[in-house]
Amino acid sequence: MPRKIIIDTDPGVDDTMAIFFALCSPELELLGLTTVFGNVHTKLATKNALRLLEIAGRTDIPVAHGADDALTGDFEGPVPFVHGEDGQGDIFLPDPARAPIDLSAAQFIVEQLRANPGEITLVPIGPLTNIALALRLEPRIAGWVDEVVLMGGNALAPGNASPAAEANIRNDPEAADLVFGADWQVTMVGLDVTLRVHMKPEHIAEYATHGNPLSAHITRILPHYRNYFEANYDAEGIYVHDSSAIAYLIEPDLFTLRRWPIRVGALGLGRGKTWPATGGRIPPEWESRPLVNVCVGVDGERLVALEAERLRGA
Ligand code: RIB
Ligand code: CA
Numbered sequence: 001m002p003r004k005i006i007i008d009t010d011p012g013v014d015d016t017m018a019i020f021f022a023l024c025s026p027e028l029e030l031l032g033l034t035t036v037f038g039n040v041h042t043k044l045a046t047k048n049a050l051r052l053l054e055i056a057g058r059t060d061i062p063v064a065h066g067a068d069d070a071l072t073g074d075f076e077g078p079v080p081f082v083h084g085e086d087g088q089g090d091i092f093l094p095d096p097a098r099a100p101i102d103l104s105a106a107q108f109i110v111e112q113l114r115a116n117p118g119e120i121t122l123v124p125i126g127p128l129t130n131i132a133l134a135l136r137l138e139p140r141i142a143g144w145v146d147e148v149v150l151m152g153g154n155a156l157a158p159g160n161a162s163p164a165a166e167a168n169i170r171n172d173p174e175a176a177d178l179v180f181g182a183d184w185q186v187t188m189v190g191l192d193v194t195l196r197v198h199m200k201p202e203h204i205a206e207y208a209t210h211g212n213p214l215s216a217h218i219t220r221i222l223p224h225y226r227n228y229f230e231a232n233y234d235a236e237g238i239y240v241h242d243s244s245a246i247a248y249l250i251e252p253d254l255f256t257l258r259r260w261p262i263r264v265g266a267l268g269l270g271r272g273k274t275w276p277a278t279g280g281r282i283p284p285e286w287e288s289r290p291l292v293n294v295c296v297g298v299d300g301e302r303l304v305a306l307e308a309e310r311l312r313g314a
Contacts, residue, residue, distance in 0.1 A: 002029040003146075003249060004119050006112060008066070008105065009242075010038030010126035011048040013083050013225040017307070018125055018151075018242035019049075020214045023056050024310040027250050030058075031112055031120065034105035036066045037075040038126040038171055040087035043068075044078075045126075048087050050096035055217050059098055066105030067129040070172035079167075082228045089221035106133035113144040120144075121249065124179075125151045125242040127168050132175035135182055142184040151245040152176065153190035153274035155260070155294045165272030166191050169264060173272045177264040180274070180292055187293040188262070189245040190274065193255060197240035197300040203308060204237060212314040240304065247303045248295065254306075256297035261289035 005028050009015045022028050033053070035045040042065060049063045069075045084090035103111065109130065113120055122145060124131050131148065134141055152168035153176070154160075161167040169176045180186055204222055207215045222238070229238045248255055260276035263285055276294060277286035 002027055003121055004029050004031050004116060005121045005123050005249065006032050006034060006109060008034045008036055008122065008124040008126060008130050009049065010036050010040060010045045011052060012039035012087055012126070012242070013089055013221050014240070014242040015039065015125055016052055016088065016221060017218055018246050019052055020056060020218065020314070021243050021246045021307050021310055023058060024214065024314045025246070025250055030061055032062045032064060032108060034064045034066050034108055034130050036105065036126040036130050037068060038168060039083045040078045041068070041075065042066055044087055046100050047096055050098050050100070051093050054096055055213050062108070063100045064103050064105045064108035065100045067133060070127065070129055071132060071174045076171070082225065084224045089224035091220050105130040106137050109134040110138040110141055113141045114138070117144040118146060121146045122148045123150070123245055123249070124148070125245055127171035128152070128175040128179045129172045132178040135178060142182045145184050147185045147187060148179065149187045149189065149245050149248055151189050151194065151242045153188045153262070155188070155190060155192050155274060155276045156296065157191040157195060159273065160191060161272065162269070164265065164270050166274070169274055170272030173264045173266050176274070177266070180262040180264060181289050183290060185293065186290070187248065187295070188274070189248050189295045193295045193298040194241045194244045195239050196298055197244050197303050198235060198237060199240050199304050200237040203304055206308055207311060210312050210314065214314045215311045218311070240307070243307050244298070244303060247306055251306060254299045254303050255295045257293045258296050259291040260294055261286040262292045262294070263289070
C-alpha cells in the first residue's frame with residue numbers, strides 16, 4: 001500500500017522537484033497540495049501548484065489555497081533572487097486551466113485526516129503556518145496523523161535565511177513552535193542534512209536526457225536557482241532541500257536520526273532558530289515537549305541518485 005501524503009508547499013524550484021519526485025514514486029500517493037507563502041506569495045504558489053500538476057498530467061489531484069501571512073505578522077516577502085519572479089526560474093508559464101478547491105489548506109488537511117485517521121503523512125516543505133492553523137482548527141488531528149515529515153530547521157548547522165535560522169522556520173517561528181510542540185511524531189529534515197546533499201552539474205545535465213515533461217520542466221527552471229547557489233555557496237550545482245524530505249519517506253535508511261525536543265526562537269537575532277535540547281538536563285522550556293526525529297546524517301550521493309532514477313522513469 002502506498003503511503004498517503006499531503007504536501008504543503010511554496011513552489012519554488014526545489015518544491016517543484018520534490019512534488020515531481022513524489023509523483024514518480026510508487027511508494028507514495030499524493031492526496032493533495034496545499035499552498036503557503038514563502039518562496040513566493042501564496043496566490044502565486046497556488047497558481048504554480050496547479051501548473052505543476054498540469055505538467056505532470058495529474059489534474060485529478062486537488063490544490064487548496066493556504067495562509068497569506070504568518071500567524072503573528074505579515075509575510076516579509078518572496079525571494080525572486082533565489083526562485084525567480086515567477087517562482088519557476090523566470091520562465092513565466094501560462095495561467096493554469098484549473099482553480100483551487102473551495103476549502104482552505106487548513107480545512108482540507110483537517111477533512112482529509114478526519115476521513116483517513118492514522119493513514120496520512122503531512123509533508124510541509126514551506127513555512128508551517130497551514131499546519132499550525134489546521135491544529136488550531138481541530139486539535140484532534142494530532143492523533144489522526146501518521147507522521148509529519150518536514151523540510152525546515154537547523155539543529156546543529158548554521159541557518160540560510162539568517163546566520164541563525166532556516167528560511168521555512170524563519171518565515172513563521174510561532175507556527176513552527178506549535179508544530180514541534182504538538183503531540184504527534186515530527187521528523188525534521190533540515191539544513192543539517194540538506195546542505196550535505198549535493199546535486200552536481202553532471203547530475204543536473206542528466207535531467208535533460210530523460211525525455212519526459214517533468215524532467216524537461218526541471219531542466220528549464222534550474223539555471224536561475226543554480227546561479228543563486230553558485231554565487232552564494234562554495235560549490236557548483238545545488239543543494240537539495242525539499243526533495244530530501246521526499247527521500248526520507250521513500251528510504252528512511254538514507255538518514256541517521258537523533259531524538260530531541262525542539263523549541264523555536266521568537267526574538268531578535270535568534271528568530272526562527274530551531275533549538276534542540278541536546279544536553280543531559282532538559283531545561284523547563286523544553287520539558288513536556290515531544291521528541292522530534294532530527295535528521296543529522298545522510299547518504300547524499302544515494303539520495304541524489306534515487307531522485308534521478310525516479311525522474312528518469314517518469
Ligand atoms: O531552506 C530551504 C527551504 O526554503 C526550502 O523549502 C526552499 O523551497 C525554501 O523555501
Ligand atoms: Ca519550499
